[in-house]
Amino acid sequence: MSAGSIPSGSQIRDPGYPTPSENYLTNSKGILSWMFTLDHKRIGVMYLIGVTTAFGVAGLLAMLIRLHLFQPDGMIFQGEEANNWYNQVFTLHGAIMVFLFIIPSVPAALGNFLVPIMLGAKDVAFPRLNLCSFYLWVFGALFFISALCASGLDTGWTFYTPYSTTTDSSVILATSGAFVLGFSSIFTGLNFIVTINTMRPPGMIWFRMPLFLWATYATSIIQVLATPVLGITLLLLIAERTMHIGIFDPEYNGDPVTFQHFFWFYSHPAVYIMILPAFGIISDLISVHSHKRIFGYRFIAYSSIAIALLGFLVWGHHMFTAGMSSLTAIIFSALTFTVSVPSAIKVFNWLATMYKGSISLTTPMCYAISFIFLFTIGGLTGLHLGTLATDVHLHDTYFVVAHFHYVMVGGTLVAFLGGVFHWWPKMFGKMYSELGGRISAGLVFAGFNLTFLPQFVLGSRGMPRRYATYDPEFAFLHQMSTWGSLLLGIGILLAFVVLVCSLKYGKRAPANPWGGATLEWECTSPPPFYNFERAPVVGDPYDFSNLEWDTENERYVTIEPEREVVPEEQPEAAPVHAEDSN
Amino acid sequence: MFSLNKNLPCLLGDEFASKFQWFPEAASTFSQENDWLFWLITWICVLFFVPIAGCLFYFSLKYKKPKGEKAESNTAHNTPLELAWSILPSFFLVGMFVIGAKGYLNQRTVPDGANDIRVEAAKWKWDMDYGSGVINPELHILINEPTKLSMRSEDVIHSLFIPAFRAKKDIVPGRYNHMWFEATKTAGKRVVGKKLADAQKENAGQVWNYDKWQFTEEGYRFFDLYCTEYCGKDHSVMQSVVVVHETEDDLNAWIKKVSKRGSDVSPEDWGEKLYLRRGCTGCHTVDGAKRVGPSFKGTYGSVRPLADGSTVKADENYVRESILYPKSKVAAGYQPVMPSYKGLLSDDDIDSIIAYLKTLSGDTPATPPAGNADTESTTK
Numbered sequence: 001m002s003a004g005s006i007p008s009g010s011q012i013r014d015p016g017y018p019t020p021s022e023n024y025l026t027n028s029k030g031i032l033s034w035m036f037t038l039d040h041k042r043i044g045v046m047y048l049i050g051v052t053t054a055f056g057v058a059g060l061l062a063m064l065i066r067l068h069l070f071q072p073d074g075m076i077f078q079g080e081e082a083n084n085w086y087n088q089v090f091t092l093h094g095a096i097m098v099f100l101f102i103i104p105s106v107p108a109a110l111g112n113f114l115v116p117i118m119l120g121a122k123d124v125a126f127p128r129l130n131l132c133s134f135y136l137w138v139f140g141a142l143f144f145i146s147a148l149c150a151s152g153l154d155t156g157w158t159f160y161t162p163y164s165t166t167t168d169s170s171v172i173l174a175t176s177g178a179f180v181l182g183f184s185s186i187f188t189g190l191n192f193i194v195t196i197n198t199m200r201p202p203g204m205i206w207f208r209m210p211l212f213l214w215a216t217y218a219t220s221i222i223q224v225l226a227t228p229v230l231g232i233t234l235l236l237l238i239a240e241r242t243m244h245i246g247i248f249d250p251e252y253n254g255d256p257v258t259f260q261h262f263f264w265f266y267s268h269p270a271v272y273i274m275i276l277p278a279f280g281i282i283s284d285l286i287s288v289h290s291h292k293r294i295f296g297y298r299f300i301a302y303s304s305i306a307i308a309l310l311g312f313l314v315w316g317h318h319m320f321t322a323g324m325s326s327l328t329a330i331i332f333s334a335l336t337f338t339v340s341v342p343s344a345i346k347v348f349n350w351l352a353t354m355y356k357g358s359i360s361l362t363t364p365m366c367y368a369i370s371f372i373f374l375f376t377i378g379g380l381t382g383l384h385l386g387t388l389a390t391d392v393h394l395h396d397t398y399f400v401v402a403h404f405h406y407v408m409v410g411g412t413l414v415a416f417l418g419g420v421f422h423w424w425p426k427m428f429g430k431m432y433s434e435l436g437g438r439i440s441a442g443l444v445f446a447g448f449n450l451t452f453l454p455q456f457v458l459g460s461r462g463m464p465r466r467y468a469t470y471d472p473e474f475a476f477l478h479q480m481s482t483w484g485s486l487l488l489g490i491g492i493l494l495a496f497v498v499l500v501c502s503l504k505y506g507k508r509a510p511a512n513p514w515g516g517a518t519l520e521w522e523c524t525s526p527p528p529f530y531n532f533e534r535a536p537v538v539g540d541p542y543d544f545s546n547l548e549w550d551t552e553n554e555r556y557v558t559i560e561p562e563r564e565v566v567p568e569e570q571p572e573a574a575p576v577h578a579e580d581s582n
Numbered sequence: 583m584f585s586l587n588k589n590l591p592c593l594l595g596d597e598f599a600s601k602f603q604w605f606p607e608a609a610s611t612f613s614q615e616n617d618w619l620f621w622l623i624t625w626i627c628v629l630f631f632v633p634i635a636g637c638l639f640y641f642s643l644k645y646k647k648p649k650g651e652k653a654e655s656n657t658a659h660n661t662p663l664e665l666a667w668s669i670l671p672s673f674f675l676v677g678m679f680v681i682g683a684k685g686y687l688n689q690r691t692v693p694d695g696a697n698d699i700r701v702e703a704a705k706w707k708w709d710m711d712y713g714s715g716v717i718n719p720e721l722h723i724l725i726n727e728p729t730k731l732s733m734r735s736e737d738v739i740h741s742l743f744i745p746a747f748r749a750k751k752d753i754v755p756g757r758y759n760h761m762w763f764e765a766t767k768t769a770g771k772r773v774v775g776k777k778l779a780d781a782q783k784e785n786a787g788q789v790w791n792y793d794k795w796q797f798t799e800e801g802y803r804f805f806d807l808y809c810t811e812y813c814g815k816d817h818s819v820m821q822s823v824v825v826v827h828e829t830e831d832d833l834n835a836w837i838k839k840v841s842k843r844g845s846d847v848s849p850e851d852w853g854e855k856l857y858l859r860r861g862c863t864g865c866h867t868v869d870g871a872k873r874v875g876p877s878f879k880g881t882y883g884s885v886r887p888l889a890d891g892s893t894v895k896a897d898e899n900y901v902r903e904s905i906l907y908p909k910s911k912v913a914a915g916y917q918p919v920m921p922s923y924k925g926l927l928s929d930d931d932i933d934s935i936i937a938y939l940k941t942l943s944g945d946t947p948a949t950p951p952a953g954n955a956d957t958e959s960t961t962k
Binding site for chain 2: 080083084087154156160162163166167168250251253254255256257290291292293295296297298299320321322323326329330333334337340341344345347348349351352354355356357358359360361369372373376377380381383384386387388389390391392393395396397457460461462464465466467468469470471472515544545548549551556
């Protein structure tokens, strides 16, 4: 059988295309129909626009940082206030990227769109709460903008006391923003937990859920359990600043390290809020584009939950040099190593999935491969930091900066881009330029490595973080890094252009352009506003045996053997035994 | 096993190694231990990463197939294999953890009889207290002897980092944090003679430019010392240097030289030195420009408005009070952020600073600012 032909004697199952009145993008019109929508897909799209905007702003700030560091004495910001400018820019870069982009990126933007459809449900459990969480995100963003307009923010995104309780900048506005964003995150998590627990259609047992849903579920648990701690911490910080309650500020008998404990009790699990959904995306992308069953489904699913739980126990590794007792530090170091095992399991499973698969090097697959490469580096360099003796030297240096950018950008951002390219045809019903997409993946990969590999060396050589100016001996590596960031910027811009152009010039997308077996591919592209007319028949999400490439229409279709639904021959009017009695 | 880290630079070639040198000089007892562990972990990572990346790219090309072709296999799982790759790496992890924890305990356990130096960190300066009122921003220690730092912060969290020693510790306000290390080599031969004299001449009247000269004002080669906990505006210039002395005599000679004003130094010159050395320059200029704090130019003798609305004449007692209790009378338009120098400057030091301030106001207290362009030359 040649590739791409439909075997004879089989029926094709394909939902076709939606009518404009069914298409969720066009079934109702006007700005109000978007602003007050309860459709999880529209909310997902609004989130996508929101987080992309935030990413654009924070990305430009990142370019300013890199350009400034092109020269040891600083290139962009000049004059008396140069260092202040630099401090504000790196603070806002971090705060916007973390609170406004990475945390909501995959769960809120892609998750909102995908969770109900993948699950086979019509919507999330609480559609109004869902819309509310989006508006909380917008309010949080407004707080950040107002902080920026008031007197800026120069505390670093971590708001460490007592600097944050004594600085003149708008700490209260920014922390209020983060507080509100925390609620947005909690609402999303709560919604997904309830949806996944209660709204699975018949047949959708836990172990038939796509791994993206497992990852989202694990993420939601963290969002619901950890984010309230951040809320309380930020409220205490505001109280300390305004009323001097004496909990964090040593001038009033507080302890600044207490703030770090509280802060990282949220913010370390938050790292997993950022990376777990990325794992989910990659598990699905690797399997679909290798057209092969995911290897070790249960290990991947359990490791997501294991990471979510272990992630709560390792926050102390952010404070190895802060003066905790040696025993505490040693315990945290040991716990930190345990969390590396589930991540390693996933990498091995993805590779095993690709082994003997039928790999299509599509744009999403290029991003997924790039993710595995970059995330592995990010994960492995975590070992240097988890090891106590070496961490003492590397703590708060560029080594740390490089490490977490490999995880957050090389991991989450690349997975997010991969996910957007993967589900773009489903979301907007358009195919994009494959060539442009693949070039963007290559540029992002090359630019990213050029930006952050030199930073590992910078850190080992002792270059501290958050320096607006630096010793001339570090200049060469900083310049390499800056050139890399320009390349990375061009790559991301190209990805953006490719996607936006597809909206106008792209071909109409079939229901199943990649050959996925999860339920969202059984809807039309874009899906109808009601997702499924009736509860779908739930099959194995990673069984690709019934999917065939339809060369003529450039789509994958599900085939079924031709079946006789009703007997063709007319049964005799008289029963057979009637003859016998005669 | 120590050969691991020594071999690597050779593998990369000398020229490459110097440009991409991975670590700063190894100059303490921790350095070697630390670098060795670092390379051990790195090689273990390479051991895992190369096969992973190799498989990744090999599979991507080898199993690339046209659309529609089926996968060669659809194995769902293989429990022994999965258990193997879950459990085997754990042995490596345990090894790293144990070696790392041992090294850490060693770095945190201060040996008895270590030389104690008190460190006071403040925005954005270092004060190393050598006892008997000798305070200097540079850290001077003895070779092959354990040195203990007892550190406290005046304001926010700082962190003392000496890359060459692989040593770092945060300095948290409201408590003492300690660290220790033992230097095993000096940073190089002391610069003497004409080269030093030329540098001193060219640098006169400005803060010593360590980056440019690569030796201290007294000609010592140094290791870098950084603040690595973000502490505000001038975090990135909150740097100092570490000088390792070969002999105790040499160290004592240096301490004697910087301890107090010599009989051959005028108070004005000494005041300027203190201004340049002791962290005043971060906030106060002498050319009239406004920074975090008011400029010293024309300060002495002027009548200045205070933040609470009253005014005060900047005489000797006002300057003295502002140095010792900076928050008691804050000049209008400025934040009360200056750390107190109480106990950090002797009476003679304060007197010298006042003398220096007088030169910046042209010695005539009655006519305040009136920009005396030639005042600076009188100090030289």
